[in-house]
Amino acid sequence: xxxxxxxxxxxxxxxxxxxxxxxxxxxxxxxxxxxxxxxxxxxxxxxxxxxxxxxxxxxxxxxxxxxxxxxxxxxxxxxxxxxxxxxxxxxxxxxxxxxxxxxxxxxxxxxxxxxxxxxxx
Numbered sequence: 177x178x179x180x181x182x183x184x185x186x187x188x189x190x191x192x193x194x195x196x197x198x199x200x201x202x203x204x205x206x207x208x209x210x211x212x213x214x215x216x217x218x219x220x221x222x223x224x225x226x227x228x229x230x231x232x233x234x235x236x237x238x239x240x241x242x243x244x245x246x247x248x249x250x251x252x253x254x255x256x257x258x259x260x261x262x263x264x265x266x267x268x269x270x271x272x273x274x275x276x277x278x279x280x281x282x283x284x285x286x287x288x289x290x291x292x293x294x295x296x297x
Contacts, residue, residue: 184210186217190224195296198226203235206243218250228296229254234265244277251282264292
Protein backbone atom coordinates (compact mmCIF):
# COMPACT_ATOMS: atom_id res chain seq x y z
CA UNK A 177 0.00 0.00 0.00
CA UNK A 178 1.39 3.38 -0.97
CA UNK A 179 1.31 6.28 1.50
CA UNK A 180 0.45 9.69 0.17
CA UNK A 181 2.42 12.61 1.52
CA UNK A 182 0.57 14.55 4.16
CA UNK A 183 1.34 18.16 4.91
CA UNK A 184 3.38 18.95 7.98
CA UNK A 185 3.37 22.07 10.09
CA UNK A 186 5.16 23.15 13.23
CA UNK A 187 4.35 26.19 15.34
CA UNK A 188 5.98 27.53 18.49
CA UNK A 189 4.36 28.86 21.63
CA UNK A 190 5.59 29.87 25.05
CA UNK A 191 3.40 28.81 27.99
CA UNK A 192 3.61 30.62 31.28
CA UNK A 193 5.38 27.75 33.03
CA UNK A 194 7.41 29.69 35.58
CA UNK A 195 10.55 28.78 33.62
CA UNK A 196 11.62 29.57 30.07
CA UNK A 197 9.85 26.89 28.04
CA UNK A 198 9.07 26.64 24.34
CA UNK A 199 6.53 24.19 22.95
CA UNK A 200 6.65 23.15 19.32
CA UNK A 201 3.24 21.90 18.21
CA UNK A 202 3.72 19.37 15.40
CA UNK A 203 0.98 18.40 12.99
CA UNK A 204 0.91 15.87 10.17
CA UNK A 205 3.63 13.42 9.17
CA UNK A 206 7.22 13.65 10.43
CA UNK A 207 9.25 12.54 7.43
CA UNK A 208 11.75 14.06 4.99
CA UNK A 209 9.16 16.63 3.88
CA UNK A 210 8.98 17.92 7.48
CA UNK A 211 12.68 18.75 7.77
CA UNK A 212 12.55 22.41 6.75
CA UNK A 213 9.51 23.34 8.86
CA UNK A 214 10.80 21.37 11.84
CA UNK A 215 14.23 23.00 11.75
CA UNK A 216 12.70 26.44 11.29
CA UNK A 217 10.37 25.99 14.28
CA UNK A 218 13.25 24.71 16.41
CA UNK A 219 15.29 27.77 15.46
CA UNK A 220 12.43 30.07 16.44
CA UNK A 221 12.12 28.25 19.77
CA UNK A 222 15.89 28.45 20.41
CA UNK A 223 15.96 32.18 19.71
CA UNK A 224 14.05 32.82 22.95
CA UNK A 225 16.76 30.98 24.96
CA UNK A 226 14.41 28.50 26.69
CA UNK A 227 15.75 26.05 29.26
CA UNK A 228 13.38 23.41 27.93
CA UNK A 229 11.92 22.72 24.49
CA UNK A 230 8.90 20.43 24.29
CA UNK A 231 7.76 18.59 21.18
CA UNK A 232 3.98 18.13 21.09
CA UNK A 233 3.20 15.02 19.01
CA UNK A 234 -0.54 14.91 19.78
CA UNK A 235 -1.47 15.89 16.18
CA UNK A 236 1.21 13.75 14.49
CA UNK A 237 -0.20 10.96 12.33
CA UNK A 238 2.98 9.22 11.22
CA UNK A 239 6.72 9.19 11.89
CA UNK A 240 9.05 7.26 9.59
CA UNK A 241 12.74 6.45 10.02
CA UNK A 242 13.74 9.78 8.46
CA UNK A 243 11.46 11.51 10.96
CA UNK A 244 13.20 9.68 13.81
CA UNK A 245 16.54 10.87 12.41
CA UNK A 246 15.21 14.46 12.34
CA UNK A 247 14.21 14.14 16.01
CA UNK A 248 17.68 12.79 16.85
CA UNK A 249 19.18 15.85 15.12
CA UNK A 250 16.98 18.14 17.25
CA UNK A 251 18.14 16.28 20.34
CA UNK A 252 21.77 16.90 19.32
CA UNK A 253 21.04 20.62 18.86
CA UNK A 254 19.35 20.81 22.26
CA UNK A 255 22.21 19.00 23.99
CA UNK A 256 24.84 21.28 22.41
CA UNK A 257 22.93 24.26 23.82
CA UNK A 258 22.44 22.60 27.24
CA UNK A 259 18.66 22.52 26.81
CA UNK A 260 16.31 19.76 27.91
CA UNK A 261 14.13 18.24 25.23
CA UNK A 262 10.81 16.74 26.28
CA UNK A 263 7.98 15.19 24.31
CA UNK A 264 4.33 14.50 24.87
CA UNK A 265 1.31 13.29 22.99
CA UNK A 266 3.00 10.30 21.34
CA UNK A 267 0.61 7.47 20.63
CA UNK A 268 1.47 4.07 22.12
CA UNK A 269 3.18 2.83 18.96
CA UNK A 270 5.56 5.79 18.69
CA UNK A 271 6.17 5.87 22.43
CA UNK A 272 7.33 2.26 22.11
CA UNK A 273 9.60 3.24 19.19
CA UNK A 274 11.11 6.00 21.35
CA UNK A 275 11.81 3.37 24.01
CA UNK A 276 13.19 0.75 21.59
CA UNK A 277 15.50 3.28 19.92
CA UNK A 278 16.47 4.63 23.35
CA UNK A 279 15.34 8.13 22.40
CA UNK A 280 13.27 8.00 25.58
CA UNK A 281 16.53 7.80 27.54
CA UNK A 282 17.41 11.30 26.33
CA UNK A 283 14.05 12.90 25.55
CA UNK A 284 11.56 12.90 28.38
CA UNK A 285 8.34 11.19 27.26
CA UNK A 286 5.11 12.35 28.88
CA UNK A 287 1.46 11.59 28.15
CA UNK A 288 0.28 15.21 27.96
CA UNK A 289 1.31 18.85 28.26
CA UNK A 290 0.33 19.15 31.90
CA UNK A 291 2.53 16.25 33.00
CA UNK A 292 5.44 17.50 30.85
CA UNK A 293 5.18 20.95 32.45
CA UNK A 294 5.02 19.36 35.91
CA UNK A 295 8.22 17.45 35.13
CA UNK A 296 10.14 20.71 34.77
CA UNK A 297 8.59 22.50 37.74
